[in-house]
Amino acid sequence: xxxxxxxxxxxxxxxxxxxxxxxSESAKTTxxxxxxxxxxxxxxxxxxxxxxxxxxxxxxxxxxxxxxHTGGAHHQHDFSDVERYAKLFExxxxxxxxxxxxxxxxxxxxxxxxxVDLGAGTGYFLPWMVREVGASxxxxxxxxxxxxxxxxxxxxxxxxxxxxxxxxxxxxxxxxDPNSVDRILIVNTWHHLPDRQSYGxxxxxxxxxxxxxxxxxxxxxxxxxxxTAARIAPAVVVEELRVxxxxxxxxQEQLPYQYVVQGRKGPGLDxxxx
Numbered sequence: 001x002x003x004x005x006x007x008x009x010x011x012x013x014x015x016x017x018x019x020x021x022x023x024s025e026s027a028k029t030t031x032x033x034x035x036x037x038x039x040x041x042x043x044x045x046x047x048x049x050x051x052x053x054x055x056x057x058x059x060x061x062x063x064x065x066x067x068x069h070t071g072g073a074h075h076q077h078d079f080s081d082v083e084r085y086a087k088l089f090e091x092x093x094x095x096x097x098x099x100x101x102x103x104x105x106x107x108x109x110x111x112x113x114x115x116v117d118l119g120a121g122t123g124y125f126l127p128w129m130v131r132e133v134g135a136s137x138x139x140x141x142x143x144x145x146x147x148x149x150x151x152x153x154x155x156x157x158x159x160x161x162x163x164x165x166x167x168x169x170x171x172x173x174x175x176x177d178p179n180s181v182d183r184i185l186i187v188n189t190w191h192h193l194p195d196r197q198s199y200g201x202x203x204x205x206x207x208x209x210x211x212x213x214x215x216x217x218x219x220x221x222x223x224x225x226x227x228t229a230a231r232i233a234p235a236v237v238v239e240e241l242r243v244x245x246x247x248x249x250x251x252q253e254q255l256p257y258q259y260v261v262q263g264r265k266g267p268g269l270d271x272x273x274x
Contacts, residue, residue: 089121089122089124090122090124094124097224097255097256097257098124098187098255098258099254099255100124100125100128101128102253102254102255103125103185103187103214103216103253103255103260104125104128104129104132104185106214106251106253106260106262107129107132107183107185107214108183109129109132109133109137109183110132110133110137111132111133111134111136111137112133112134112136112137113133113137113138113182113183114133114137114138114139114140114180114181114182114183115129115133115137115138115139115140115181115182115183115184115185116139116140116142116174116176116181116183116184116185116206117129117139117140117141117142117185118142118174118184118185118186118189119142119143119186119187119188119189120141120142120143120148120152120166121143121145121148121152122148122151122152122155123141123151123152123155123156123164125185125187126139126141126152126155126156126161126164127159130159130161130163130164133163134163135162135163136163137163138163138165139161139163139164139165140165140167140176140181141156141164141165141166141167142167142168142169142174142175143166143167143168143169144168144169144170144171145168146168149166149167149168150166152164152166153166171194172194172195172198172199173199173202174199174202174203174206176202176203176205176206177206178205178206179205179206179207179208179209180206180208181206181207181208181211182207182208182211183211183212183213183214184203184206184207184211184212184213184214185213185214185216186213186214186215186216187216187217188216188217188218188225188258189217190215190217190232190237191217191226191230191231191232196240197240197243197244200240200241200243200244200246200263201244201245203263204244204245204246204263204265207265208265209265209266209267210264210265210266211264211265212246212262212263212264212265213241213246213262213263214260214261214262215237215241215260215261215262215263216255216258216259216260217231217232217237217258217259218231218257218258219231219234219257219258219259220233221257222257222258223257224257225257234250234259234261235250237261238250238261241261241263242263245265245266246263246264246265246266247263247264247265247266248261248262248263248264249261249262250262
């Protein structure tokens with residue numbers, strides 16, 4: 001999947017409209033306080049096709065994903081022209097609302113840690129992560145799209161990021177060894193996972209004791225992001241992580257259009273059999 005870049009290496013999720021007034025903190029609190037419910041299914045929206053045609057041109061809507069929503073289904077983008085997507089996924093427009101330094105700060109990184117960027121895409125978060133883990137640390141830049149993985153490989157060589165390890169993974173599995181990583185960042189991607197319970201369990205096994213995953217995704221009021229029916233409330237993400245053994249909760253952030261859920265790995269009742 002694509003661990004910390006905020007994408008499953010695809011430009012999906014058409015913009016609902018041009019970015020407007022950022023979501024208020026009170027609105028987020030209300031959303032986070034809702035009781036957990038079943039993840040919403042993708043409902044057909046006749047306007048999705050029109051939004052899909054224009055979403056790549058939406059300023060600041062450069063988040064990366066594995067597939068795009070169209071009429072309730074997913075389809076893969078052609079990433080052979082990866083340079084074009086690099087321009088789409090990165091830049092000051094996205095920085096204004098994605099706030100990469102703020103997101104990476106929430107990871108509480110230290111030198112020497114092993115960090116996963118799930119859905120790394122073009123490596124949007126890597127410059128900030130590289131500095132925090134230092135030469136003794138490792139960043140696993142995971143993505144299911146081979147063109148994105150190759151792009152990050154070239155970028156890492158160009159920037160002399162010797163601690164970045166780009167890796168292609170299957171959409172249904174992160175391919176991580178048990179107890180092998182300290183942090184996992186998942187940006188704008190959680191709602192695309194085909195089997196979140198199975199995937200979440202794999203992430204929990206991969207984390208070392210005390211490590212945590214951060215899920216960053218669009219809130220219900222965001223003017224950009226996937227169709228409303230495809231969004232997942234933070235309370236649902238919290239419950240999904242708790243079910244597989246995480247100590248999960250929403251955490252405070254300064255993002256105008258997104259929420260952040262942290263799932264920390266504790267000892268757990270079954271620690272002895274892991």
